[in-house]
Amino acid sequence: MVALTCYGGIEEIGGNKFLIEDGKTRVFFDFGQAFGHLDDYFVDWLQPRDRFGLRDYFALDLMPKVEGLYNDNALKPTAIKPSEPRFDAVFISHAHYDHVAHLRYLHEKIPIYMGETCKTILESHMQTSGSFFFTERGFERPYAKTFVPPNKVVTFRTGDKIKLDSMEIIPIHVDHSVPGAYGFIIHGSEGTAVYTGDLRSHGAKPELSMEFLEKAKEAKPDALIIEGTRVAPTETRKNHTEQSVYTQSLEVAKTEKLILAMRYPKDLDRFRTFHDIAKATGKTLVITIKTAHLLMSLQGDIHLDAPHPFEDEHIKVYAREMLKPRPYEAEIKETFQCVDFDWVKNNQKKIIWELDFSQLQELIDVNPEPGGACIHSMSEPFEEDPLSQLQDEVLHNWLNRFSMNHYQFHASGHASGQEIFGICNAIGAKATIPVHTAYPELFESAVASARLVKKGERTSF
Numbered sequence: 001m002v003a004l005t006c007y008g009g010i011e012e013i014g015g016n017k018f019l020i021e022d023g024k025t026r027v028f029f030d031f032g033q034a035f036g037h038l039d040d041y042f043v044d045w046l047q048p049r050d051r052f053g054l055r056d057y058f059a060l061d062l063m064p065k066v067e068g069l070y071n072d073n074a075l076k077p078t079a080i081k082p083s084e085p086r087f088d089a090v091f092i093s094h095a096h097y098d099h100v101a102h103l104r105y106l107h108e109k110i111p112i113y114m115g116e117t118c119k120t121i122l123e124s125h126m127q128t129s130g131s132f133f134f135t136e137r138g139f140e141r142p143y144a145k146t147f148v149p150p151n152k153v154v155t156f157r158t159g160d161k162i163k164l165d166s167m168e169i170i171p172i173h174v175d176h177s178v179p180g181a182y183g184f185i186i187h188g189s190e191g192t193a194v195y196t197g198d199l200r201s202h203g204a205k206p207e208l209s210m211e212f213l214e215k216a217k218e219a220k221p222d223a224l225i226i227e228g229t230r231v232a233p234t235e236t237r238k239n240h241t242e243q244s245v246y247t248q249s250l251e252v253a254k255t256e257k258l259i260l261a262m263r264y265p266k267d268l269d270r271f272r273t274f275h276d277i278a279k280a281t282g283k284t285l286v287i288t289i290k291t292a293h294l295l296m297s298l299q300g301d302i303h304l305d306a307p308h309p310f311e312d313e314h315i316k317v318y319a320r321e322m323l324k325p326r327p328y329e330a331e332i333k334e335t336f337q338c339v340d341f342d343w344v345k346n347n348q349k350k351i352i353w354e355l356d357f358s359q360l361q362e363l364i365d366v367n368p369e370p371g372g373a374c375i376h377s378m379s380e381p382f383e384e385d386p387l388s389q390l391q392d393e394v395l396h397n398w399l400n401r402f403s404m405n406h407y408q409f410h411a412s413g414h415a416s417g418q419e420i421f422g423i424c425n426a427i428g429a430k431a432t433i434p435v436h437t438a439y440p441e442l443f444e445s446a447v448a449s450a451r452l453v454k455k456g457e458r459t460s461f
């Protein structure tokens, strides 16, 4: 028997917050924020008041009111009294926002467990963006004027057996659109659960997911908690692989015009794909200082073998002209040789330029020759998401302005709906609980052991 309470990630994509209990041992898996989490009440500049911790979240039922889970600062402006922690740990599956965003509210005496690479990625991301998730030293938030207490962070590697009282938790790596992604096998005194995190088997390293699935099957779980991002009434998106993104992008990149490449910043597989294309075409991949920071942070990770941005002959790092660069940008600019818009302009025939949507203005300074291309290597805009539609329209306006062609080549971070159903049936758990999906009910007709749970309701399997 496994006792499960899902405080998020039910009938929504992301926001995973799953409590698994075995006797007195109580462990959370992931602590993220769902996409669209605040949309009912907040938009643009109307946002929860950071200075009041969780007050606005509690008042609007946007976060579960659970005692012994949050830190004093988050609780002080609310009606819930700070107390001793009532949970043993939070395990993080991977470094995506929808799995980690709420860690900053966590009780300081609850340790956080995550993969080594996941920690490196999050630390680099926190330094190079305005995001804040956790701290090991304590952190003063300049605008909110509050102190966020430090948490103990414990890192793991695949196959580690982590004992927490009556529970043994085994992280196993999976293939996903960020390195350092894991699923978990959770043995308790009364039963076994498996949690997939986010996964696919069409990325650069499908063998990781295969190993996880083998181990999950061997564990004969009572409960399988499985993601269903792409489970939908009709699946319109094609099932591209990392290899097909490479092949299609390579053809486009052969032209002697400026090529833009847009991808998710933490997707190292896609970085490698464009790096490989640069090598194959004799071009230079021009990356952002943010990507350079991440690559340098990952140098110590022998398993990843990430290229050093300032030592690789096919990489150059682009420095924007800034009046006041962020500290990490200034430090990298002072220490290493970066390139500017003039360099990009003069070498545009031989460049694949990684450009963020938020930095499209750089095109004004480079003023590329007509006929270039933009490879949009991210999700297509969602019909249900007006913001992504708007961004797509704006991107097209920029590309039209500079007479550049638009290409959409992307391999999803998630297994297709049919693959997910196949995994459920192959693992053969006594109960299969769909999470991280907008359509949990579709599991019922495809998987005999499917059990739908309600948000915040404790269920035993």
Ligand SMILES: [Zn+2]
Pocket (backbone or CB within 6 Å): 013, 014, 096, 098, 099, 198, 436
């Ligand atoms: Zn996710």
Ligand SMILES: [Zn+2]
Pocket (backbone or CB within 6 Å): 094, 096, 176, 198, 413
């Ligand atoms: Zn993810």
